[in-house]
Amino acid sequence: MAEENVYLPVKKATAFMIDALLKMGVPQADAEIVADVLLASDLVGVRSHGIAHLKMYYDRMKQGLQQPVTRWDIVHETPTTAVVDGGNGMGMVVGHHSMKIAIDKARKMGLGAVAVRNSSHYGIAGYYATMAAREGMVGMSVTNAHPSIAPTFGVEPMLGTNPIAFSAPTDESFPFRFDAATSIAPRGKIEVASRAGEPIPAGWVIRKDGSLVTDSTNLIEEMDDCKAALLPIGGSGELMGGHKGYGLATVVEILSAAFQDGAFLSELHDTDHEGNIHPLRIGHFFLAINIESFLPLERFKKTAGDIVRELRESPKAPGEKRIYSAGEKADAISRRVAAEGIEIPPGLQKNLNALRAELDLTGHDLGF
């Protein structure tokens, strides 16, 4: 194990993830999907949701919180809509197939929407929205999650980080891609600060006493014990628009749960009210909009491209060199990671080495 960061080539990472998933009991085709979703996260620079999560999924499977074999099923269907039951399998497999159903319906009917019940953590929401953009469609995906965000004027973690992902093709080499938690900061950033012993900006997290936390020591534990909660985009109270972030997180909760008669809010803890562990029963919602049902695809792409270019070229604040459009940073990171490999810090090296030993995958040379 190295003392510093190691760069793991993308090919090696993919091969290792697939073999590890096979050893966990995930079927080949599903393992390829899961590895692709995790890799996509590392490629856009969201390292918390990439290969770093592999061991967490294994731990969850061992506890019986999710099934390695995903027995998903369409429980209700119309030409434009479907309700999918994920059978508490792998969220990425459920997500991938559900978005594919939405895309197929949109190709035939113009629009397609799929609500999902009994799923699990599905990785980055942006993956699924981008699936649609690659097919010349606009894609949206949202999911609920383990309670983390406090409502405006509240202090308890109630809503998941409830991300909103939206992707649209443009005439550039990469799509417009918005993918954001409805909290100000993702949980991953708190974990990173906590591990490094660094403070966090006041306003990201609220404590039960209403104070805004800056000391990150044991903060993840406090959040898991419901003694602290993430604040929604816009922050504490209503003055800076905190009610807007809270409202958006609620929109995501309704979309994710209400179309499929599913679990929500406090039901999305790993344990029930008696303290027994149970599957999360996460819900997702996918929407695909076939652009050709409105106008020629090339016209859409040109307008979307013109919009992001005009934004990027607008006057900068003094000292700022660049204005980005959503998806632009991800594209740059993606090219860098493909060339240089995935940055694996010492903690993650340890984590992956443990997985390699436990799954008897010592044939894989990860370079650490």
Place this chain on the structure above:
Amino acid sequence: MAEENVYLPVKKATAFMIDALLKMGVPQADAEIVADVLLASDLVGVRSHGIAHLKMYYDRMKQGLQQPVTRWDIVHETPTTAVVDGGNGMGMVVGHHSMKIAIDKARKMGLGAVAVRNSSHYGIAGYYATMAAREGMVGMSVTNAHPSIAPTFGVEPMLGTNPIAFSAPTDESFPFRFDAATSIAPRGKIEVASRAGEPIPAGWVIRKDGSLVTDSTNLIEEMDDCKAALLPIGGSGELMGGHKGYGLATVVEILSAAFQDGAFLSELHDTDHEGNIHPLRIGHFFLAINIESFLPLERFKKTAGDIVRELRESPKAPGEKRIYSAGEKADAISRRVAAEGIEIPPGLQKNLNALRAELDLTGHDLGF
């Protein structure tokens, strides 16, 4: 004219608005729609977009910026989608008919989406989303607008206040209703502060030099001259999630313009690059999702209701008495305004009296 606020009964306000619109040349059926949208705004407490806007629409019609007779037309259609041309008529008339088309399509096909070009200011976005909720559907509506918001790391007003509206029926007496500009503060709040000579919170508005404005003197003029801009939800920079608000505003711009080959960003000024006035050519996007295409409506309503109730009942921050869900405050205000009338401050009394005189509507006794 009174020196203090006067409460104008809803019935009198509606009758006055309809007669005024008729005098402006708006046909009877259209006048009823416009009055209903404006009244709906006053009923939910968004007074800036209610009867207070009536004179602005008249002034815009007189300048030729929008047409009193709305010749809207479906220019492209599939069983689930449509592109509507608003003929630079009244945005509310265009919006009402377009959302109705989306709802009718969703009733037959499960989903319906309508993109609109060549429209004008359509009032509050929430009106159209709520039309769907009343029909047992989930409704969404977004619109672009006159440039107001600066992108992250930028200083120039580029994006409109680009609101996102989402409404869903619940088992309560009023729907879940989210309706928010993607800027922290709406333009209306800056106008109110400026008129009252009061400061605004640092972080709502950025000046060309990158400073955060607190002095509201002449701020609307500065914004109109592109010397200051609203900041997106999340504020300046990326630390508190400003890029998320900026990203959402861009999502709205793409939805509103790209599906209908329409105008966007800097094209949405009242004057073209040579300084000649021209219609705004605003774009909207409407989506209706028929809940019964997923599951029985009553199940959806119960889940959505349970979600908002659980949020409201969660632990409050010290000193806070209440947690609201989106639409709850609007419902309370709505009952109060229906009983007490619309609050008309002295400035608006003057504005409405001028309109009454100009349109020869002296038969209307407004009580001031």
